[in-house]
Amino acid sequence: MTPMVLTDLAQAAPRTGFLPAPPGAINARQMWANNRFWMETQNLVTKRYGGKRKQHWYALLVGMKVFEWGLKRLGQYQRGWVNATNIVLRDLELRFARLPRAFDGFTILHISDPHLDGQPGIEDRIVELCRGREFDLCVLTGDYRTELHGPIRAVMASLDKIVRGVRSREGFLGVLGNHDDCHMVAPMEAMGIRMLINENVVLTRGADRLRVLGTDDVHYYYTDQSLHALEAARDDFSIALVHSPELFDAAAEAGVALYLCGHTHGGQVCLPGGHAPLKHLRAGRHLFTGHWHHGGMQGVTNTGAGTSGIPVRFNTRSEILALRLVAA
Ligand SMILES: [Fe+2]
Numbered sequence: 231m232t233p234m235v236l237t238d239l240a241q242a243a244p245r246t247g248f249l250p251a252p253p254g255a256i257n258a259r260q261m262w263a264n265n266r267f268w269m270e271t272q273n274l275v276t277k278r279y280g281g282k283r284k285q286h287w288y289a290l291l292v293g294m295k296v297f298e299w300g301l302k303r304l305g306q307y308q309r310g311w312v313n314a315t316n317i318v319l320r321d322l323e324l325r326f327a328r329l330p331r332a333f334d335g336f337t338i339l340h341i342s343d344p345h346l347d348g349q350p351g352i353e354d355r356i357v358e359l360c361r362g363r364e365f366d367l368c369v370l371t372g373d374y375r376t377e378l379h380g381p382i383r384a385v386m387a388s389l390d391k392i393v394r395g396v397r398s399r400e401g402f403l404g405v406l407g408n409h410d411d412c413h414m415v416a417p418m419e420a421m422g423i424r425m426l427i428n429e430n431v432v433l434t435r436g437a438d439r440l441r442v443l444g445t446d447d448v449h450y451y452y453t454d455q456s457l458h459a460l461e462a463a464r465d466d467f468s469i470a471l472v473h474s475p476e477l478f479d480a481a482a483e484a485g486v487a488l489y490l491c492g493h494t495h496g497g498q499v500c501l502p503g504g505h506a507p508l509k510h511l512r513a514g515r516h517l518f519t520g521h522w523h524h525g526g527m528q529g530v531t532n533t534g535a536g537t538s539g540i541p542v543r544f545n546t547r548s549e550i551l552a553l554r555l556v557a558a
Pocket residue numbers: 373407408409473493494
């Protein structure tokens with residue numbers, strides 16, 4: 231693999247009102263990239279309360295192949311495929327007592343888990359859904375591809391279509407998911423997405439401030455740097471972008487007001503009634519879908535625009551979310 235080229239953070243957010251990245255951010259990025267690259271190449275999964283293990287995919291891959299074969303035999307595969315491609319744009323209003331007045335009515339387009347190599351045309355569908363609308367901010371919470379290793383050029387080209395086709399006044403903020411590798415950061419920033427790798431930015435409107443923090447994925451690639459990133463939440467009304475809900479308790483304790491995540495696909499293949507046999511979560515399993523509260527924090531677990539593993543859905547919807555923040 232080619233070595234990662236780090237983007238100069240000062241050039242990385244060309245069309246936003248974000249305050250500049252703090253001094254030293256480049257070195258923190260370099261340290262992060264070295265560690266992330268090592269974990270990726272070793273197929274390591276690191277856990278929040280210590281320990282790491284090698285991930286072995288054989289049993290899961292065989293299980294998925296058997297399930298896919300069964301769906302085809304039962305004539306259900308095509309139905310599941312069509313279900314998955316039927317992405318909806320869902321509007322959701324979120325009310326906060328301590329929202330700064332200048333951000334009352336602030337709109338956020340939340341896109342998660344598009345897995346752009348999973349099914350063709352997902353990026354076109356997203357752009358189509360957003361046609362005629364303009365958002366204050368667009369946030370991306372990871373899993374831009376399905377494969378865990380290999381080339382990224384095609385996925386980056388699809389993502390670039392979304393960035394060019396969606397209208398966002400303050401630009402785009404993104405974090406990585408567990409399917410994404412560290413080499414994606416530079417091309418994503420080159421297309422205008424400000425990546426938050428255990429970092430934060432502040433949006434200002436007059437004297438009012440809104441802080442957005444983002445962590446690296448904590449499902450496979452947990453490090454304590456993600457907890458340190460949350461510590462900035464106390465200073466302002468803060469939104470956390472984390473790929474999965476698994477940091478919910480730490481974020482609430484840190485003072486985060488709104489936690490935006492995805493990863494679970496809402497179960498992707500659910501039983502009638504919404505029961506999800508597979509959630510792929512080690513913590514926060516009850517937060518696997520929808521709008522939720524924990525302590526004084528609100529959260530939204532996006533069901534994702536795409537699919538992981540087998541490109542089918544049953545009893546779940548593919549979605550992108552138009553969130554509107556309202557002062558209660
Ligand atoms: Fe994920």
